[in-house]
Amino acid sequence: MIRQFVRFYSQKVAIVGSGPAGFYTALRLLKDPSQKINVDIFEKLPVPYGLSRFGVAPDHPEVKECQTRFEEVAHDKRFNFYGNVDIGKDVSIEMLKDNYNAVIFAYGCSEDNKLNIKGADHKGVISSRQFVGWYNGVFDLQDLNPPLEKARRVVIIGNGNVALDLTRVLLGPVDPLWKSTDITAKAISKLKESKVEHVTIVGRRGLLQSAFTNKELKELIDMHSIGVGFKGVSEDHIAPFAPLAKNLGRVQKRRLDLLTKYFQKVKNSTKTACTKEWELQYLLSPKEIIAKDDQLLSKVVFEHNVLVQPDIDVPVSIEPTGEFTELPADLLIYSTGYKGSAIQGLIEAGIPFNEKKGYIPNKDGRVSPGIYASGWIRRGATGAIASTMMDAFFVAETVLSDLDNSSTEKHGLGHYISKQNKPVVTWQDWEKIQQHESEAGTSLGKTREKLTTIDQVLELIK
Template structure:
C-alpha cells in the first residue's frame, strides 16, 4: 500500500488525488488535509459567487472524495496540529497543494491605509472565507479603484456593480450582499499600467460587464490601437479587445454606475487623512517590448476603496524550501525534497485556469510512482489519526462536510444555492447538530 498526503483541498489537491487513484489503483490511500473544515478551496472561496457553473466542478471532486482510497481530513492546520516533517515520516509522499492564497504586496506609499485591500481579502469577504468575514470594506463611495487588468479585477468590479436581483442565484454571503446593496459607489475605475492589447481579461468576463442592469463600462476610444493591429492577437484576446471596442462606442447610458477602464495608468501613491481618500495616478507609455514606464503626467482619482488585484503568493511553510522572488515553493518540476512535492499554484505560481491543475496533478502522481519504487513501511492515515487524536484535534471528514453543506443549503435565501457559514465555529457546530 502507498500512502500519500495532499495538503490543500482545492482543485490542485483533488486532481492530484484523482491522479493517484488512476496511477496506483486500489493500492493507494490519499489523505487530503485542509486547515478549514470545508473542502474545495478556490472553488468555494475564490471563484465568483455568480459563476455557479464553474463551481459545479466540485461535484467531480466529491466523487473522488467518496471513494475508499481518498478521504478528506479537515480542520487540521499544518505547523500547528502536525508538521511537514511528521507527515513525511508517516507518508510515502507529501504533496503541497496549498495554492497561492495571499496577496502580492502593493508597493506604493499609502498602501497600508484603511480602505486598501488585496483581492484575496476582498474576494474572500464576499465569498464567506472565515479569515475575511469581518473585513467590512468601506463602500460609502463615491469612488472605488481596482488595480489590475486581469479577470480578478473584472470580478471585483462586477461584484461592486451588481444589483441585488442579479445576485439571486449566486452564493454570495448575506453580510456582503447587504453591504453591497447599501453602498454609495457610483464610479469604479479599473487601472492598468499597459493598454488594451496587454490585458489578461477573457472574453466571457468582459462580456458580462456589458450586460449589467445598473452599470455601464466606459472605454476611451483614444486608448484603443488601430483596428488592423488586432490581427496579431490570438483569437481569445481579439474577442476581448472587441468587447472593449464595443464599450468605447456605446458610451451613452443613464445607468447610475460607471465602470471606467483607465489604461496606460499606474498608481504611484494612495493618500488620505487616516483612510483612503484618493489615488495618485501617473500616465504611462509602452516601449518597443511592451514594458510600461511613467511619463510624469499625474492626476488624482477620488476613492474610499482601493482593491489591489496584482497577483498572489503561496505562504511559506517552516522547513520547506521557498522561492521568495516567485512567491511559491522552490521545486524542480514539482519535486521539493525527497518525498515532498508541490502541485498547482504552489508549484508554478498563480498561472493557468482551474483545468490546468488536472494535467499538473497527473504529472506529480507519475513522479511519485517513479520515485517510490516497490514496497512501503509507512503508517499513513493510521499514524495520522493516532497523532491527531493524541493532540485533541477535532477532525472533519467528508461525511461531516456533507452535514455542514446540508445546513448551508437549508439556510439559503430564496433562489440561492446555499448560505455559507463564515466562521469555523459555526461550521463545526453544524456537523454535530
C-alpha cells in the same frame, strides 16, 4: 499509460491542502491500476475546496462543478479527509515525512502581492483577496466591513479576471444578480446599502496587454442591459491599433472588436439608462494614495507609462514618463495577484522555498525524494482550475512513477490525528455541513448560505 508494476504494499500519500490541486492530484493517484494507493488529504480549514469555495465568483456556479468530481474522489474507500488540521502547526512536516511514502504540498497561495506605495496602509485600501474572501465567507475576513455605504468611486489596480469579478459585485444590482447566489447574507445586506456608482480599472501596461479574458470582458459589457454602463477606454488606447487590426492575434482582435462594437451601440442608442458605470484606464502606475478621512480616500496619484517596443510581435515593457495624473477614489482595491508563503516548519524540514516569487521550487513537481508540490504553490498564483487540474495530473504521474520504486510500508497518521484534542472534520462531517448550508440557503432563496465562523462549523458537527 498502463502500469505493469505490481505494488506489494499499500502506499500512503499525504496531500496538504484540499483545493482543486489537492483533489485533482488525489483523483489521478487513486486511478492507479494497482489500486494500492491510499490518499490522506489534510486541510487547514474545517471545510474543503480552497478557492473553488472561497475565490470563484458567486455568479459562476458552473466553475464550481468540479466539486462534484471531488465528491466522487472523497467517496473512494482509499481516501480520507482530515479537515481543521493545519499542517506545520497541528502536525509537523517531519511527522508527515516519517509516516507517508509521499507528501504532496498543494496548499495554494494565500497572501497578497502587496501594494508598496505611500498611503497604502490606509483602511480604504483593500486587497482583492480580502474583498473576495469577505463576500465569499472566508472565516477570518468576516470583520472586513468595507465602507460601501459611504463610497461612491472605487479604483481597482490590476486588470485580470478577478478585477472584473470585483466590478460586477460592486456595481451589479443585488436583485437580480446576487440575492440568490452563495454570497454571504451579511455581504448581501452590505451590498444593498452600497453607494458605489463608479469603478475604474487601471492597468500599468496597454490595452492589448490586459490580463482579463474576452469572455469576462463581454460579461461585464453586457451588464449595460441591467443599468451598469461601460464609460469606456480612451480613444488614445484603441486608435493606434486600428490600422494594425489584421495583424493582431485572434484574442486581441476579438478584444478590440468587442470594445469598438460596444461604443458603436452606445452611440446609436437614443438614451442610456445606466446609473452606474465602469471604465478601463491604461499605462498608469500607482504612486501615492491620499486620504480624505479615517475611512475613505480622496484620490490616487498615478505616473503615466509608455510602452517600449510596441511592435505586436515583441513582448512589450513599460517605462515611466515622469508625468503624473490623479484619479478620484473613495476606496482602492488592489488586484495584483496572490502570493504563496512557506508554511510553518517548511524551511526547517529542509524544503526549499522561493520567497521572492512565493512558490516551492521543483522539477516536474518533484521537490526532494518523497516530497512534491502541485497547483498554485508549485507554479505561483496563476492559472484557472482547468490548468490547475492539468498540473495536478502531471504531478500525480511523477509521484506514481517514483512510488514504483518505493517498497517501504507506511501507515499514515489517521490513528494519531483521531487521538488529538482538536476536533477533526471528516468527510461525513463535511456532508453534514453541506446539507446544513444548502438547507439554510433554500430557506433564504439562495443556492447556499455558508457558515462564516469556525465555531459554528465545529458546533454543528459536535
